[in-house]
Amino acid sequence: MSARLTVLPSGLSVITDRMPELGTAAVGVSFSAGARSEAAEEHGLAHLLEHMAFKGTARRSAREIAEEIEQVGGDLNAATGVEQTGYSARVLAQDIPLALDILADIVVEPRFDPEELKREKNVIVQEIGGVEDTPDDLVFDWLQETAFPSQALGRSILGTPKSVCGLDEKALRGFRERCYRAKDAVVVAAGAVEHDAVVAEAARRFEGLPAGEGEKPAPARYAGGDRRARRDLEQLHVALAFEGRAYDADDVYAAQVFANLAGGGMSSRLFQEIREERGLAYTVNAFHWSYADAGLFGVYAGLGADDAADILPVTLDVLAEAAETADEREVERAKAQMKAGLLMSLEQPAARADHHARHHLAFGRPLDVAETVAKIEAVTVEEARAAGRRLLSSAPTLA
Template identity: 50%
Template sequence: MNIQKPTPSNSVRITTLPNGLRVATDRMDSVETVSLGIWAGVGTRHETLEHNGVAHLLEHMAFKGTKRRNAREIAEEIESVGGLLNAYTGREQTAYYAKMLSADMALAIDVLADILQNSVYDEAELERERAVVLQEIGQAEDTPDDIIFDHFQEVAFPDQPMGWPTLGRAEIIGKLPRDVVAGYLESRYRPERMIVAAAGNIDHDRLVDLATRLLDRLPKGAEPGTETAAYRGGEHREERDLEQVNVVLGFSGVSYHDPDYYAAAVLSQLLGGGMSSRLFQEVREKRGLVYSIHTFSSSYSDAGLFGIYAGTGEKEAAEMMPVIIDEVLKVADTLNEEEVKRAAAQLKAGTLMSREGTSSRCEQLASQLLLYDRAIPAEEVVAKIEAVGTADIARIAKRIFASAPTLASLGPVAQVPSLDAVRRRLA
């Protein structure tokens, strides 16, 4: 058993069990609760095309009965002590987690261990949950400012796992057989790529003991093959009878391991991260062309996306796009120290505020171990944000906005400029 010493802040401890599973805790003495979960380093991008959505369906099925508990008992045992139980599927990670009073930590790890090692995948439950997932997909389709990002992702990364929808495709979910769902866990999950993470009023040694005893039968799947993400760009344009046009304009971004990761984050904040940002002030406040506008910098292990979302009226769409593009084109050459410091301050505050909650600290710890194989102290993150200067932001802005654009639009799109028109203005 390998044990990592506490970090300088003396709150994080990490132990590697003999089977390769890592147990990581971030102790917070001032709270009475614990957020605890099991993270697996697999997700949508590890699926095959014919089984797109299996990772998400598996996550749903984990709560639908084990050899020890039926679906109702799983829910009732956690809620009987006032706890919460949930899960999510991402492109590169899947998480099963709970939050409860610290005294009930053992129950939480027992339930999580049970659903990952003893699920029965009952056929009747599978059919019911299949219907639930299909409703979830339908709900996303009915939410324009949600589904637009799926369309954007698919056009940015066409014909590859990174572009597939995390929820899955209805025509595939509707017929995925039981053995494929169960087989995904057995073949893709492996303890070396899984983390038991907890934050709050937690006893690390006790959690290690519980994990050693309760998680000794985890699947021993192979290292999942990962197709390298290849950003290409393109256009998705969909006419719908809506009041608003939803538009996402994006570019190739940075990975988690890129030296300019923090510079891209500051650029995103400066350009469209708040009410004082350039896009909000110019497009909404000065011109009244949108109700909502914001930027995002999304990173993955080997790629990233930088994008701008705007919700606008049909008549305003034509005028809005050139204004956005002009702001994008001039940002590298018109930076000033004051706005850089303001954007960095916002990021620092967000980083430190997130440290006040057990759930965010638990998730950060698990994700850092899966991505970097180490826990990153908040002080280090803050120092890297503070080290970003105007030259760094100018450099990453020129790099990002020189990449091929991706344009996704949904709603009354007649007035949204074409991708070719966007390319010409960017040039």
Template identity: 50%
Template sequence: MTQQITRLDNGLTVVSDRMDNLESAALGFWVKTGARDEHEGEHGIAHLLEHMAFKGTARRSARDIAEEIENVGGELNAGTSVESTSYYARVLKDDVPLALDILSDILLNSRFDPVELEREQHVILQEIGAAEDTPDDIVFDHFQETAFTDQIVGRPILGTRDSVRSFSPSDLRAYLDRQYGPDRIVVSAAGAVEHDAIVAQVSSLFEHRRSPILEPANVKRSAARYTGGEYRERRDLADAQLLIGFEGRPYYQRDFYSSQVLSMVLGGGMSSRLFQEIRERRGLCYSIYAFHWSFSDSGLFGIHAATGEEELQELGETIVEELVKASEEISDTEVVRARAQMRSSLMMGQESPAVRAGQMARQLMFNGAIISSEELFDRLAAIDAARLKDLAGRLFIDGAPTLAAIGKLERLASVDALAMPLKAGQTRPRSAAGMA
């Protein structure tokens, strides 16, 4: 790898990784701000701002933006998450300067035209409606809202119909000025790229943009406070959507990588415990998987499955049984397999310039440094069965559960009833989680 990092005088960071033998590049602007940084009356504004970035600047109309990138066969896209927002492109190597110019233009010079804003608000209202009509999508929103009750970190990224309709161009500009200081921006590029050329162009484009002087209250992020709890919504569906979860681990904690491996052991593929026991042996659902999401100060560990009304009770009980078993016994064979799955996924991702650019940006934003593949593999190699078993006990036995379900739920026990086998093991000793 040929990773290079440059920090400009105004605080903006440029990172690149040249990948020989490629004729294309992936690049973008990652901003360390997301839905979690909205103020109380701004629900959905981070996502709306991301949409509006492509709707015209002082130099380009919305159509100009689309045509300029597609005239060279490139692609533009963007995304908003809980803690970050990204604007990125994929182009051939000769068109990297054009992509940088367009991406810089939409960040620095968006017009927020009222007509375009009204049109895009309508688009997002349709997006909200589509999510509500998709149970296997919206159940995740309810899961996060229940896990972090009455907190901004738990709110759906899209916002509500009323909040999205309420925003004006001045609201968007105020949020942009408050959150998009250069010290929160990472320009990341991978593939057929030249680091010095990117630094020179970004320096020229951003030379007059400096971090705004803000009062601490404007930028302070409230700490996440995991609550757990239960959300049930009865709908007449063929399959009931079920999510059972617990508080996960933040990026920086020692348990972060162990949590990823544990999710693989439990539900990371067809050989995983949950798939084999629930899907293959009992036939209780078509698919089931486990996941671990991390934030800067908390996280979520969850299991998702969908099943029919008749199977719902046994499904929930069997998931809990497998969680109890994980705190009591995990084999070396399972750990080796899960580590191999993660290692191969990481290595395959490194072959994609888009994946590599995103990884570098996120690691710089949330870890303050790039973690090499060798270091990642060493961390994985240090994870053994005893460590995972102990972690499972601290997550599932000692943790408070969250349940979210949509469908015909008459046969689904309450979260307290489902958790009874977990609570039975709370007297066992647990070790404290360490830092990375």
């Protein structure tokens, strides 16, 4: 990749990655603010703000936003995460200025019309209901809440019906002013882009972002614990987790390799033992999520109630054995999966733009893919084993 970075006087960063074989581009603006930036009384506010950004600005109605981007064949999207929020567009190369203008408009001058706000809060309440009706999503919200109790990192991104209904225009404006600041933002464009042209457009369009940087969230506190609920379902959904590694930890890549060899595919130890050998679960996989100062390593399984007594002992045995006996072939296979997944995803401009935004907000610079691949390749068998032992040494979390 050939990412270029310019930091404007306001502190706003602009990154481009030219893909000369393309005639389209993915552009976006991302902020180092998400659900973790909320106070307790603001639960769900970051996500509500993301929704309301599309519901009208000082210059455009909600319908005009949709019509203008679709008039040129483009589309808009957005996503709220735990620590970051991003707004993006995909357009033909000649429509990059329009895309940047719309993106700047919705984050710099959102209108927060009272009627639109009332409707959108109801939409989000329905979205929350959808998660409540989807146990294989809900179990991860419970897992996060149990692992990181009584803190923003443990609260769901969507909020609760009560918390969302209690939010108002003042809260939205306060959060935007506090968290959507130039120094905490990055404008990214990948595909058929020219760096200098994108920088000039970004400097003009986003000049209304407040200068400086926002508040940093309180340090994470992993606790662990147990949360269970009985529901009238065909399957049992189980998530078991341990304290993971922050994304800047020295052994974060070793932790990712261990997670992959333990449960990253059909050849992984968990899949082979739990599904293929014992038939205990239809779905079983391992994951490792990294945050600025914390992480979560775990295993998810969907199974029948008759096998509930066996799933946890077998899972723990498999993980413990992997941490002691993982071999070179398994480690190399896990690393190959990680490298292939990364490189395949970056063939798409939207994925490149997201990749650069996430890494710049996390590390202060775009990471070249060769650097990431080199760090994956450098993980040794003993490092993967040691990472596994460290991951399994914390208090467990069960949901």
